[in-house]
Amino acid sequence: xxxxxxxxxxxxxxxxxxxxxxxxxxxxxxxxxxxxxxxxxxxxxxxxxxxxxxxxxxxxxxxxxxxxxxxxxxxxxxxxxxxxxxxxxxxxxxxxxxxxxxxxxxxxxxxxxxxxxxxxxxxxxxxxxxxxxxxxxxxxxxxxxxxxxxxxxxxxxxxxxxxxxxxxxxxxxxxxxxxxxxxxxxxxxxxxxxxxxxxxxxxxxxxxxxxxxxxxxxxxxxxxxxxxxxxxxxxxxxxxxxxxxxxxxxxxxxxxxxxxxxxxxxxxxxxxxxxxxxxxxxxxxxxxxxxxxxxxxxxxxxxxxxxxxxxxxxxx
Amino acid sequence: xxxxxxxxxxxxxxxxxxxxxxxxxxxxxxxxxxxxxxxxxxxxxxxxxxxxxxxxxxxxxxxxxxxxxxxxxxxxxxxxxxxxxxxxxxxxxxxxxxxxxxxxxxxxxxxxxxxxxxxxxxxxxxxxxxxxxxxxxxxxxxxxxxxxxxxxxxxxxxxxxxxxxxxxxxxxxxxxxxxxxxxxxxxxxxxxxxxxxxxxxxxxxxxxxxxxxxxxxxxxxxxxxxxxxxxxxxxxxxxxxxxxxxxxxxxxxxxxxxxxxxxxxxxxxxxxxxxxxxxxxxxxxxxxxxxxxxxxxxxxxxxxxxxxxxxxxxxx
Amino acid sequence: xxxxxxxxxxxxxxxxxxxxxxxxxxxxxxxxxxxxxxxxxxxxxxxxxxxxxxxxxxxxxxxxxxxxxxxxxxxxxxxxxxxxxxxxxxxxxxxxxxxxxxxxxxxxxxxxxxxxxxxxxxxxxxxxxxxxxxxxxxxxxxxxxxxxxxxxxxxxxxxxxxxxxxxxxxxxxxxxxxxxxxxxxxxxxxxxxxxxxxxxxxxxxxxxxxxxxxxxxxxxxxxxxxxxxxxxxxxxxxxxxxxxxxxxxxxxxxxxxxxxxxxxxxxxxxxxxxxxxxxxxxxxxxxxxxxxxxxxxxxxxxxxxxxxxxxxxxxx
Numbered sequence: 001x002x003x004x005x006x007x008x009x010x011x012x013x014x015x016x017x018x019x020x021x022x023x024x025x026x027x028x029x030x031x032x033x034x035x036x037x038x039x040x041x042x043x044x045x046x047x048x049x050x051x052x053x054x055x056x057x058x059x060x061x062x063x064x065x066x067x068x069x070x071x072x073x074x075x076x077x078x079x080x081x082x083x084x085x086x087x088x089x090x091x092x093x094x095x096x097x098x099x100x101x102x103x104x105x106x107x108x109x110x111x112x113x114x115x116x117x118x119x120x121x122x123x124x125x126x127x128x129x130x131x132x133x134x135x136x137x138x139x140x141x142x143x144x145x146x147x148x149x150x151x152x153x154x155x156x157x158x159x160x161x162x163x164x165x166x167x168x169x170x171x172x173x174x175x176x177x178x179x180x181x182x183x184x185x186x187x188x189x190x191x192x193x194x195x196x197x198x199x200x201x202x203x204x205x206x207x208x209x210x211x212x213x214x215x216x217x218x219x220x221x222x223x224x225x226x227x228x229x230x231x232x233x234x235x236x237x238x239x240x241x242x243x244x245x246x247x248x249x250x251x252x253x254x255x256x257x258x259x260x261x262x263x264x265x266x267x268x269x270x271x272x273x274x275x276x277x278x279x280x281x282x283x284x285x286x287x288x289x290x291x292x293x294x295x296x297x298x299x300x301x302x303x304x305x306x307x308x309x310x311x312x313x314x315x316x
Numbered sequence: 317x318x319x320x321x322x323x324x325x326x327x328x329x330x331x332x333x334x335x336x337x338x339x340x341x342x343x344x345x346x347x348x349x350x351x352x353x354x355x356x357x358x359x360x361x362x363x364x365x366x367x368x369x370x371x372x373x374x375x376x377x378x379x380x381x382x383x384x385x386x387x388x389x390x391x392x393x394x395x396x397x398x399x400x401x402x403x404x405x406x407x408x409x410x411x412x413x414x415x416x417x418x419x420x421x422x423x424x425x426x427x428x429x430x431x432x433x434x435x436x437x438x439x440x441x442x443x444x445x446x447x448x449x450x451x452x453x454x455x456x457x458x459x460x461x462x463x464x465x466x467x468x469x470x471x472x473x474x475x476x477x478x479x480x481x482x483x484x485x486x487x488x489x490x491x492x493x494x495x496x497x498x499x500x501x502x503x504x505x506x507x508x509x510x511x512x513x514x515x516x517x518x519x520x521x522x523x524x525x526x527x528x529x530x531x532x533x534x535x536x537x538x539x540x541x542x543x544x545x546x547x548x549x550x551x552x553x554x555x556x557x558x559x560x561x562x563x564x565x566x567x568x569x570x571x572x573x574x575x576x577x578x579x580x581x582x583x584x585x586x587x588x589x590x591x592x593x594x595x596x597x598x599x600x601x602x603x604x605x606x607x608x609x610x611x612x613x614x615x616x617x618x619x620x621x622x623x624x625x626x627x628x629x630x631x632x
Numbered sequence: 633x634x635x636x637x638x639x640x641x642x643x644x645x646x647x648x649x650x651x652x653x654x655x656x657x658x659x660x661x662x663x664x665x666x667x668x669x670x671x672x673x674x675x676x677x678x679x680x681x682x683x684x685x686x687x688x689x690x691x692x693x694x695x696x697x698x699x700x701x702x703x704x705x706x707x708x709x710x711x712x713x714x715x716x717x718x719x720x721x722x723x724x725x726x727x728x729x730x731x732x733x734x735x736x737x738x739x740x741x742x743x744x745x746x747x748x749x750x751x752x753x754x755x756x757x758x759x760x761x762x763x764x765x766x767x768x769x770x771x772x773x774x775x776x777x778x779x780x781x782x783x784x785x786x787x788x789x790x791x792x793x794x795x796x797x798x799x800x801x802x803x804x805x806x807x808x809x810x811x812x813x814x815x816x817x818x819x820x821x822x823x824x825x826x827x828x829x830x831x832x833x834x835x836x837x838x839x840x841x842x843x844x845x846x847x848x849x850x851x852x853x854x855x856x857x858x859x860x861x862x863x864x865x866x867x868x869x870x871x872x873x874x875x876x877x878x879x880x881x882x883x884x885x886x887x888x889x890x891x892x893x894x895x896x897x898x899x900x901x902x903x904x905x906x907x908x909x910x911x912x913x914x915x916x917x918x919x920x921x922x923x924x925x926x927x928x929x930x931x932x933x934x935x936x937x938x939x940x941x942x943x944x945x946x947x948x
Contacts, residue, residue, distance in 0.1 A: 092441060092459065111745050113427050113444035113462070125724060128745035128763050129779065131444050131462035131480070143724065145802070146745070146763035146781045147445065149462045149480035149518075161817075164763070164781035164799040165835065167480040167518035170461070173539040173557065175515075181553045181571040181589075183537055185477075185515060199807075199817060202781075202799035202837045203481070203857075205518045205540040205558075221815055223805040224837040224859050225519075225877075227540050227558040237813045241805065242837075242859040243877055243895070245541075245559055247576060255813040260879060261895055263559070263577055263594065273813075278895065279913055279928060281595055296595060297624050303631055308929050310630045314942045315935055408757060408775065429743050429760035429778070447760050447778035447796070463761065465778045465796035465834070483796040483834035486777070489855040489873065491831075497869045497887040497905075499853055501793075501831060519797065521834045521856040521874075541835075543856050543874040561857075561875055563892060579875070579893055579910065597911055612911060613940050619947055626946045 001087060003054055003070060006035065009087065010056065010080035012072040019053055023088050023189065024081070025211045027052065038064075039078035056080055082176040085187035085210075090152065094134040103140065112144075121158065133169065139196065151208060157196035163224070165203045168192050172207040172214075172230025172248060186210060188230060194220075201226065201242070217254070235272060253289065277301055317403060319370055319386060322351065325403065326372065326396035328388035335369055339404050339505065340397070341527045343368065354380075355394035372396055398492040401503035401526075406468065410450040419456065428460075437474065449485065455512065467524060473512035479540070480518045484508050488523040488530075488546025488564060502526060504546060510536075517542065517558070533570070551588060569605065593617055633719060635686055635702060638667065641719065642688065642712035644704040651685055655720050655821065656713065657843045659684065670696075671710035688712055714808040717819035717842075722784065726766040735772065744776075753790065765801065771828065783840060789828035795856070796834045800824050804839040804846075804862025804880060818842060820862060826852075833858065833874070849886070867904060885921065909933055 001021050007014030022033045027043055030036040030052035037056035038047055047055060047064040054070035056077045065071035074080045097117030102108055104122045111128035114120065118132045121140035126132060130144045133152030138144070142160040150156065151169030162168065174186035190209025194216045200206070201224035208214060209231045216228070219237040227245035228234065234246075235254035246252075246264040253272030262280040264270070271289035276282060281296025294304035317337050323330030338349045343359055346352040346368035353372035354363055363371060363380040370386035372393045381387035390396045413433030418424055420438050427444035430436065434448045437456035442448060446460045449468030454460070458476040466472065467485030478484065490502035506525025510532045516522070517540035524530060525547045532544070535553040543561035544550065550562075551570035562568075562580040569588030578596040580586070587605035592598060597612025610620035633653050639646030654665045659675055662668040662684035669688035670679055679687065679696040686702035688709045697703035706712045729749030734740055736754045743760035746752065750764045753772035758764060762776045765784030770776070774792040782788065783801030794800065806818035822841025826848045832838070833856035840846060841863045848860070851869040859877035860866065866878075867886035878884075878896040885904030894912040896902070903921035908914060913928025926936035 092443070109745070111427070111743070113425070127724070129445050129463065129761050129781075145783075147463050147481070147761065147779050147797070149445075151461075151480070161803075163802040164783070165463070165481050165519070165779070165797050165837075167540075170479040170518040170540065171477075171515075173517065173537070175537060177553075183535055183553055183555075199803075201805065202802040202839075203519050203541075203797070203835050205481075207518075207540070219815055221805070221807060224799075224802065224839065225541060225835075225857060229558070237809075237815055239815075242861070242879075243559065243875065245576065247558075260877065261577070261893070265594070278897070299628075307627060307631050311939060312931075315939050408759070427743070429741070445761050445779065463779050463797070465761075467777075467796070481779070481797050481835070483856075486795040486834040486856065487793075487831075489833065489853070491853060493869075499851055499869055499871075519835050519857075521797075523834075523856065541857060545874070559875065561892065563874075577893070581910070615944075623943060623947050 006054070006084060006087075007072055010072065010074050010083055012056070012074050012080075014070070014072065016070055021053060023211075024085065025052070027055070029212065035084070037077050037081040039081065056084075076176075076178065079176040079178055079184055082184040082186045085189065086185070088189050089187040090134075090189070093152065097134055100132070109146075115152065136169075145202075151192075153191040154193070154208070155191065156194045157198065157218075159197045160194055161199045163200060163202040163204075166200055167205045168194070168200075169208040170205060172210050174210050174230065174248075190214070190231070192216075198222075204228075207248075223260075229266065241278070275301075277304075319351075322370070322400060322403075323388055326388065326390050326399055328372070328390050328396075330386065330388065332386055337369060339527075340401065341368070343371070345528060348384075351400070353393050353397040355397065372400075392492075392494065395492040395494055395500055398500040398502045401505065402501070404505050405503040406450075406505070409468065413450055416448070425462075431468065452485075461518075467508075469507040470509070470524070471507065472510045473514065473534075475513045476510055477515045479516060479520075482516055482518060482520045482522075484510070484516075484522045485524040486521060488526055490526050490546065490564075506530070506547070508532075514538075520544075523564075539576075545582065557594070591617075593620075635667075635704075638686070638716060638719075639704055642704065642706050642715055644688070644706050644712075646702065646704065648702055653685060655843075656717065657684070659687070661844065664700075667716070669709050669713040671713065688716075708808070708810065711808040711810055711816055714816040714818045717821065718817070720821050721819040722766075722821070725784065729766055732764070741778075747784065749784075768801075777834075783824075785823040786825070786840070787823065788826045789830065789850075791829045792826055793831045795832060795836075798832055798834060798836045798838075800826070800832075800838045801840040802837060804842055806842050806862065806880075822846070822862070824848075830854075836860075839880075855892075861898065873910070907933075909936075 025034045027046040027050040036052035062071040100114040100118040102120045106124040108126040109128040112130040114132045115134040117134040124142045127146040129147040131149045138156045139158035145164040154169040169192045171188040175183040193213045195218040200222045204226045206228040207230040215233045217236045223242040229248035231249040233251040238256040240258045241260040244262040247266035250268040252270045257275040259278035265283040269285045273290040275292040277294040292301040294301045341350045343362040343366040352368035378387040416430040416434040418436045422440040424442040425444040428442045428446040430448045431450040433450040440458045443462040445463040447465045454472045455474035461480040470485040485508045487504040491499040509529045511534040516538045520542045522544040523546040531549045533552045539558040545564035547565040549567040554572040556574045557576040560578040563582035566584040568586045573591045575594035581599040585601045589606040591608040593610040608617040610617045657666045659678040659682040668684035694703040726749045732746040732750040734752045738756040740758040741760040744762040746764045747766040749766040756774045759778040761779040763781045770788045771790035777796040786801040801824045803820040807815040825845045827850040832854045836858045838860040839862040847865045849868045855874040861880035863881040865883040870888040872890045873892040876894040879898035882900040884902045889907040891910035897915040901917045905922040907924040909926040924933040926933045
């Protein structure tokens, strides 16, 4: 989409080099063909080093936009970003893409749907009722159990197993809210990438990124009814027990163990080899690796045990 | 069903005007063609003003039944109501209804199932593996992602998005239990109504009402793996984050925000613009609007933070 | 598989009677045609009375293996058991089995998939998008709602109702982990057995046993989004409210009531008629029947109420 068109859609003034914008991205990740935005004072410091072709911002931050980048000034940058996200969203399916490619030895149930443009590797099984979206790529020796849904543009590696009724690549939970309390959807134009040797339980949901990818690294094990939010990154061999989850943009190191019904807040970084007992609530990043935690608020597991002893005394 | 037939099915005496009963309902909502029941002393005060044609009750409460309404006296009113609920349940599908109507510009995947009697609006997409039940009505510009199931008799508005593997209109969790500990299903003969501009995540479940409707109002946003119980009413623009839920018959005002893994007990009323931090457990109604809460038991969010400081001191 | 072959696969020495091994099982349940293993000192005492044809063990425990049983000595018995489990896993579907049998009066949607070797009773409905695996047996008068997935080799009784998008028989969450932190899948070669008169909500998951069966007894009621782990046994008429769950191998007596978002740790035994308030966390077995509990850690419900009063005082 041309910059002039974008400016018009969001009611911003624009005069200058009317280049073609390919997509949207964060300030730090945007390339010189991408559009970015700043909607939170926390990110103002990232404006000056952004490579974005243009940045949606309000009047107060417009002066921070570096030379070489166009400031698109609006009253409500986050809302306008949401407005634009719809225009960058691909169609639900690429009806004009080539028919899906299916590798040697793979079995696709006639009752599964593999959309145009998808690519299935060798010796992979796509069972009845499964749905594989356009441009999604699935590796070799992978099993997609019945009624799994993989949205478009995702990648699933080799030797993966996805159990029944799970969803990979549904939209992350993102919207802007105006001062009337109305919501505007932020289209989630990223994807999900699952590396090799991953197993995912039944009725688990892994949301696609708003920009970029939600990433599960090699060897991850996810149980049933788990929620992985958009833009999370789950380290190698990490384990999520049933009914646990993570809000968006949290990054786990390798071999993190997440007990049942535990959950992470968003935008955290969790050191490798951390272990969280069942029903932990993790709201802060963890820098030291190899420790065990419990509780909500989270604390050292031994401290949590000590606290329970103290509480028991309160009622004696 | 004739009153005489009903009386016979539940072993109640009956002599009088043998009118046709169309369905069952609560004491307060029943019309003069409906049957009601009283099974809990809490509701005895609603008997005298009930418009119901007949009321199933025990001996002790029979005298409260107003003139113009027939008392059907049984030993176990709740169990007998469950017995009758099966007789008022419609068939799973209306095989004799007309073929579904699909509006202009709508795309229904040949791998979706749209049951007879359903009506799909304009420019709506029903993707592969989705199921739309008999007499269900879906509006315009709505997206039903793969493998979503919408049971019969539900209504979904315009501009809605329902993500993969979610279920709208499954039976509420209702049964009577006798003194042997055995359960008898209470058929859920109500429905679910979703107004316009609603987005629902993947693997979320919204149960149909036992009588009347479970109602999600305009602009509601529901994340993944959320449970909405039967007969809930969710106010405009309210938000449920992943893995949260509500038991039955709870009513939320507009713009209530429900944090991840939070849950409401049943039969509550929650003031508009209330905010619940992650993992809140709400067991009482909230009358004052615009406040923020945490914890289980629930308390003011700042009080909860203060409590955590006190607890941390206990183990120092 | 011959014992000699098994020994070769896991790098164990073997010389002796090269009998055919039919499958794997626990020390206590293995028959003289089955293979077992000991990977946890807790189970060493069960070796001497095991009927297993052969036992995978490490050097230190080899001397405990009784006469008549072959010790297969390896460095990492649990890992090697995982290696072997793949070799005992059946194919995803029995393409060579006879076409499924469907009883009189039953309706199978042409959009459902009933795999070869399955048997459906009388007057049962298998709705669109449902999947019934090979050799799975379903009784009479049962309703399988759209997009339910029942994996192979399971049994579902008469008069059961399984709501949309639920999964019965997906793999339990089992794997061995080596000292590099890598995981090896333990194939779950058991099944799920649902007795008669059971109702299961939508998007609920019941995992198949690693050996033997996950068992839900007569009259059980399970709400939406519930997780039942492998090898659990749920007693007659027990009730799980939405978003609750149980880790593996826990056994509940009859008429246990499990509140919403509650969860059991694994390997517990719970007395009949126990009641758990919403969000209980049960980590110890319960021997006395008929009591009510709350909290995490779990305590008597009245004690929990008392504790909340004390905590409220802390912040006054």
